[in-house]
Amino acid sequence: xxxxxxxxxxxxxxxxxxxxxxxxxxxxxxxxxxxxxxxxxxxxxxxxxxxxxxxxxxxxxxxxxxxxxxxxxxxxxxxxxxxxxxxxxxxxxxxxxxxxxxxxxxxxxxxxxxxxxxxxxxxxxxxxxxxxxxxxxxxxxxxxxxxxxxxxxxxxxxxxxxxxxxxxxxxxxxxxxxxxxxxxxxxxxxxxxxxxxxxxxxxxxxxxxxxxxxxxxxxxxxxxxxxxxxxxxxxxxxxxxxxxxxxxxxxxxxxxxxxxxxxxxxxxxxxxxxxxxxxxxxxxxxxxxxxxxxxxxxxxxxxxxxxxxxxxxxxxxxxxxxxxxxxxxxxxxxxxxxxxxxxxxxxxxxxxxxxxxxxxxxxxxxxxxxxxxxxxxxxxxxxxxxxxxxxxxxxxxxxxxxxxxxxxxxxxxxxxxxxxxxxxxxxxxxxxxxxxxxxxxxxxxxxxxxxxxxxxxxxxxxxxxxxxxxxxxxxxxxxxxxxxxxxxxxxxxxxxxxxxxxxxxxxxxxxxxxxxxxxxxxxxxxxxxxxxxxxxxxxxxxxxxxxxxxxxxxxxxxxxxxxxxxxxxxxxx
Numbered sequence: 001x002x003x004x005x006x007x008x009x010x011x012x013x014x015x016x017x018x019x020x021x022x023x024x025x026x027x028x029x030x031x032x033x034x035x036x037x038x039x040x041x042x043x044x045x046x047x048x049x050x051x052x053x054x055x056x057x058x059x060x061x062x063x064x065x066x067x068x069x070x071x072x073x074x075x076x077x078x079x080x081x082x083x084x085x086x087x088x089x090x091x092x093x094x095x096x097x098x099x100x101x102x103x104x105x106x107x108x109x110x111x112x113x114x115x116x117x118x119x120x121x122x123x124x125x126x127x128x129x130x131x132x133x134x135x136x137x138x139x140x141x142x143x144x145x146x147x148x149x150x151x152x153x154x155x156x157x158x159x160x161x162x163x164x165x166x167x168x169x170x171x172x173x174x175x176x177x178x179x180x181x182x183x184x185x186x187x188x189x190x191x192x193x194x195x196x197x198x199x200x201x202x203x204x205x206x207x208x209x210x211x212x213x214x215x216x217x218x219x220x221x222x223x224x225x226x227x228x229x230x231x232x233x234x235x236x237x238x239x240x241x242x243x244x245x246x247x248x249x250x251x252x253x254x255x256x257x258x259x260x261x262x263x264x265x266x267x268x269x270x271x272x273x274x275x276x277x278x279x280x281x282x283x284x285x286x287x288x289x290x291x292x293x294x295x296x297x298x299x300x301x302x303x304x305x306x307x308x309x310x311x312x313x314x315x316x317x318x319x320x321x322x323x324x325x326x327x328x329x330x331x332x333x334x335x336x337x338x339x340x341x342x343x344x345x346x347x348x349x350x351x352x353x354x355x356x357x358x359x360x361x362x363x364x365x366x367x368x369x370x371x372x373x374x375x376x377x378x379x380x381x382x383x384x385x386x387x388x389x390x391x392x393x394x395x396x397x398x399x400x401x402x403x404x405x406x407x408x409x410x411x412x413x414x415x416x417x418x419x420x421x422x423x424x425x426x427x428x429x430x431x432x433x434x435x436x437x438x439x440x441x442x443x444x445x446x447x448x449x450x451x452x453x454x455x456x457x458x459x460x461x462x463x464x465x466x467x468x469x470x471x472x473x474x475x476x477x478x479x480x481x482x483x484x485x486x487x488x489x490x491x492x493x494x495x496x497x498x499x500x501x502x503x504x505x506x507x508x509x510x511x512x513x514x515x516x517x518x519x520x521x522x523x524x525x526x527x528x529x530x531x532x533x534x535x536x537x538x539x540x541x542x543x544x545x546x547x548x549x550x551x552x553x554x555x556x557x558x559x560x561x562x563x564x565x566x567x568x569x570x571x572x573x
């Protein structure tokens with residue numbers, strides 16, 4: 001059995017053997033026969049004989065391995081009991097932390113949370129969700145798309161240049177209709193129905209009214225007249241499409257297809273006798289029939305993608321966006337830092353109050369000393385809270401960092417999808433737990449190995465997941481309790497207390513299961529170290545008493561001599 005504690009036990013036996021070789025002076029209280037009988041002091045004669053025998057060896061007793069195992073088992077039970085007390089303490093602390101910090105203070109901090117976060121994004125404003133009301137006002141004051149504005153969009157230099165280029169291509173016989181795929185003929189130039197025109201693939205009106213464009217501060221005229229957004233098609237198709245999207249244009253053509261084809265067949269049957277108006281109508285219907293919806297959709301997708309790229313590049317690389325992220329991130333950092341720092345002190349305050357109440361009830365304080373005891377208890381509570389100031393400062397730092405990053409992550413998510421207020425709060429709590437876990441892993445406390453840090457980080461992350469998951473449950477329960485007339489006013493507090501308590505219990509049980517699984521072998525290692533520590537403490541006490549014996553004889557701190565006397569009496573030195 002290779003155990004440092006057991007080796008120290010045998011070293012202790014060697015010290016006893018050394019003590020045996022020295023002269024011994026046994027001091028016993030002198031009692032006359034009358035006094036001894038009056039005090040009923042019964043001496044263990046056999047023990048006295050052994051002490052006065054020259055060859056008496058107090059270190060000669062063999063050690064039974066079963067006794068050693070029994071001692072280790074008792075120490076293991078003692079360690080497990082201590083750990084059970086720690087687990088219940090942890091359960092209480094987790095309950096306080098979940099109720100006070102994660103759900104209680106978290107609810108207060110979340111009051112100012114907004115749908116879509118704190119920073120405007122192109123995606124959000126297009127959905128009508130604004131973080132800054134000034135941006136909404138600026139959009140509303142953009143100016144309507146009327147005749148004057150339409151003229152600006154259709155007189156842009158690139159729009160005119162594209163029209164001139166089309167005329168040159170038409171003369172060369174190489175001009176193609178982007179929406180039908182067919183070549184134009186030179187005669188089409190004089191046909192009011194089939195002559196080539198330039199169309200804004202994404203309608204100029206849509207570009208003008210795009211909230212994303214306004215948010216980015218871009219000129220709509222220039223954006224709508226990018227080459228990728230200009231298509232060549234006949235005047236009939238252009239006027240029919242107008243400001244419709246590709247999808248709506250396709251539905252329009254499909255909806256009128258039966259009547260259109262019937263009318264085409266009717267006009268073609270008497271084509272030689274058509275009036276001028278009927279010839280124009282036939283040409284118009286034939287042009288509409290030529291449209292390829294797939295080509296229209298492909299052009300629109302490509303054009304919209306280019307417009308979006310320009311808007312996103314302009315806005316997300318702007319000082320305006322960066323300033324908003326930094327400004328709101330700092331605010332969120334302070335809020336989260338305050339939540340965690342104040343929560344750290346508040347949790348310790350409630351824990352100290354509970355401990356003082358428990359101590360008060362156990363020790364049955366006298367009523368006459370009520371004020372004095374109350375003052376002493378308050379001082380103890382204050383002292384415990386004062387000791388948490390450094391921990392509160394550390395919590396503020398970590399909370400500030402997590403608040404800044406949660407704001408950044410929320411903003412990035414809102415670039416693609418609008419977040420709810422609840423999701424904003426969940427992100428804030430989740431990122432804080434993640435950073436707590438990473439801090440343990442990257443900067444483990446002194447004396448904590450990487451395996452131990454990993455084990456502790458897994459429990460922190462699990463607790464964080466529980467708090468994040470409790471947030472939607474808390475909001476759901478609050479709504480249900482609010483439906484009960486008697487609980488309407490206390491629904492928020494009740495839901496926080498109930499869900500917080502359940503979260504704490506589930507978290508404590510989950511942490512217990514993590515310890516039970518012991519994936520990294522840490523718990524068993526700590527258990528062995530704990531048992532060895534208890535054994536070392538016991539041996540240390542024995543060694544101190546033996547050293548006192550070796551140094552100068554028997555004293556009150558020496559090995560008690562009553563173990564050599566009758567069990568029910570002690571001899572006084």
